[in-house]
Amino acid sequence: MATIQSKSTAPQSVTASRLPPKKEEQELRRAYSEMASNMEKLVVASSSSSNPCPDDGAHVSEVETVRCACCAVAEECTAAYVGGVRAAFCGDWLCGLCGEAVKERMERDPSGGVEAALVSHEAECRDFNVTRLNPTLSLAGSMRGIARKSFDRRKTTTSTSCQDRHLRTAASRAVALARSVSCDPRFLADVINGPSGEQSR
Known part of the structure; x- marks a missing residue:
């Protein structure tokens, strides 16, 4: 019961902030942004008309x-x-x-x-x-395809170089192991003949 009462007594501002903005609020925001952009244009127009001979930078x-x-x-x-x-x-x-x-x-x-x-x-x-x-949409799709091909090419080049590096590392380990076996004939003799010197069957 206590939890139900706490939900019902929550302030309206908290519950209202979770709701999507109403249509009137959206229209008000749109009107405000249009008015602000119109004001900017008027300020720019009035500043250019007050200076009949603008400098080259303007x-x-x-x-x-x-x-x-x-x-x-x-x-x-x-x-x-x-x-x-x-x-x-x-x-x-x-x-x-x-x-x-x-x-x-x-x-x-x-x-x-x-x-x-x-x-x-x-x-x-x-x-x-x-x-x-729709030529504009086709152009955008073509540009997307070009970007995707370029990305795939870079990705393939990167993954190929990683695979090459992995193979080179494995090959160098195998060579190091082969060298250690070939450099120690006593170890090889122990493996073939056994630890006591007898030949294994």
């Missing part, structure tokens, strides 16, 4: 959303970074993954140059996107 920190010319993945980057990437890839902006693929293609076939590698990679991405129902 201009560099502006972020813009750009889409990859090959795979159409959107990223937020600074204007300086976008300009550097466009200068390297004939005016097209490429995400990091496509940029590395184009560089690798250029290394394999340096005679074609940047334009040929870019056209080839764009065609490959276009074919990839056309044959998939």
Whole structure:
């Protein structure tokens, strides 16, 4: 009976904290976070409008959303970074993954140059996107497969080296045992002839 009374007399704050948050509380939290982000945007906008001639440092920190010319993945980057990437890839902006693929293609076939590698990679991405129902999800799945293969390769290399080390250790122990047997002919004679010198049958 005492245990039942203690459960019923527990403070409501303790029992309420164990319950999931109510829908109204979730909506309130969401509204608060939206309001906070809107306030941040207003503060940034008002500070930039109050200074009509911003210095170069403020201009560099502006972020813009750009889409990859090959795979159409959107990223937020600074204007300086976008300009550097466009200068390297004939005016097209490429995400990091496509940029590395184009560089690798250029290394394999340096005679074609940047334009040929870019056209080839764009065609490959276009074919990839056309044959998939959800290209973004397929891209994520492909990246997961690449990461898994890389992990498995490292894991196999590590386990192979551990097995090799184990085999080398066992082989060195066998060699040490063989040397100890071959270096002591009296022990061998005792084993063959017996301790008293008689030959064992």
